[in-house]
Amino acid sequence: MAQPTASSSASERRQSVRTGVVWEGVRRLLEPGDATDGRQARIVDIGGGTGGFAVPLAELGHTVQVIDPSPDALASLDRRAREAGVADRVTGQQGDLSDLPDLADEADLVLCHGVLEMVDDPAASLASIADVLRPDGHLSLLVAQRHAAVVARAMAGHFQAARELLDDAPDGSAGHASGGPVGRGGRRFTHDEVVDLLAGAGLHPEWVHAVRVFADLVPGSLLDLEPGATAALVELEKAVATRPEYLPLAAQLHVVARR
Numbered sequence: 103m104a105q106p107t108a109s110s111s112a113s114e115r116r117q118s119v120r121t122g123v124v125w126e127g128v129r130r131l132l133e134p135g136d137a138t139d140g141r142q143a144r145i146v147d148i149g150g151g152t153g154g155f156a157v158p159l160a161e162l163g164h165t166v167q168v169i170d171p172s173p174d175a176l177a178s179l180d181r182r183a184r185e186a187g188v189a190d191r192v193t194g195q196q197g198d199l200s201d202l203p204d205l206a207d208e209a210d211l212v213l214c215h216g217v218l219e220m221v222d223d224p225a226a227s228l229a230s231i232a233d234v235l236r237p238d239g240h241l242s243l244l245v246a247q248r249h250a251a252v253v254a255r256a257m258a259g260h261f262q263a264a265r266e267l268l269d270d271a272p273d274g275s276a277g278h279a280s281g282g283p284v285g286r287g288g289r290r291f292t293h294d295e296v297v298d299l300l301a302g303a304g305l306h307p308e309w310v311h312a313v314r315v316f317a318d319l320v321p322g323s324l325l326d327l328e329p330g331a332t333a334a335l336v337e338l339e340k341a342v343a344t345r346p347e348y349l350p351l352a353a354q355l356h357v358v359a360r361r
């Protein structure tokens with residue numbers, strides 16, 4: 103995945119701020135001496151969309167199966183993989199997280215980034231993921247974090263929305279009796295809720311990183327106009343990612359768990 107440079111476009115710079123910490127965490131799992139010991143890994147990217155992670159992972163030599171309900175996203179994935187010359191290592195398949203065990207082969211690593219927020223039953227979804235992971239395989243889970251979302255709504259003047267989000271639980275037990283997705287952006291999770299959900303699925307968290315602690319608070323114009331600002335912000339995000347005191351401020355939590 104490209105690092106921000108002076109010649110990067112504005113959208114590439116923003117993307118590097120949003121994904122820098124997560125990409126570094128995923129890459130670490132695939133290094134020699136780590137989960138797959140540097141060999142070619144079998145990766146399933148559930149809800150992998152247009153291949154923002156799948157294609158760079160295939161460029162590293164791994165095989166990636168993307169499963170996503172959106173035909174448009176899968177068409178973009180296909181185009182992106184061909185342009186990058188990795189079409190032989192990336193497969194796209196239309197499908198839903200709830201059907202994962204029927205769709206995926208055994209995997210060394212499952213990515214589930216930005217999807218748990220939208221499913222009907224997060225606990226059952228994590229159990230499906232555990233089903234396709236090989237013993238000692240890893241899950242890379244990226245979820246929206248509730249406390250930062252409450253602050254963001256309050257700062258935007260949406261006080262009622264902030265108040266409602268405050269008491270939502272991922273199983274819908276507070277405020278959303280239907281258990282359906284919460285709000286336009288889907289569910290939000292706290293660190294403890296994610297850890298409990300993972301434990302319920304028989305998955306063992308190895309580490310949790312804070313993602314986008316500052317990225318959403320910094321005006322885009324600052325990154326566009328100030329030379330070097332994006333690279334400095336990416337470094338700052340990496341520096342706070344591993345500090346537990348910043349977890350409640352993070353827009354997202356990146357959790358890596360082992361089966």
Ligand SMILES: C[S@@+](CC[C@H](N)C(=O)[O-])C[C@H]1O[C@@H](n2cnc3c(N)ncnc32)[C@H](O)[C@@H]1O
Nearest residue numbers: 149150151154170171172198199215216217220
């Ligand atoms: C926020 S995007 C994240 C895309 C990608 N994982 C990333 O991090 O860039 C959510 C993706 O999840 C997919 N999705 C939504 N509901 C899903 C479900 N029930 N099962 C699997 N994927 C789903 C959407 O089509 C979309 O591509």
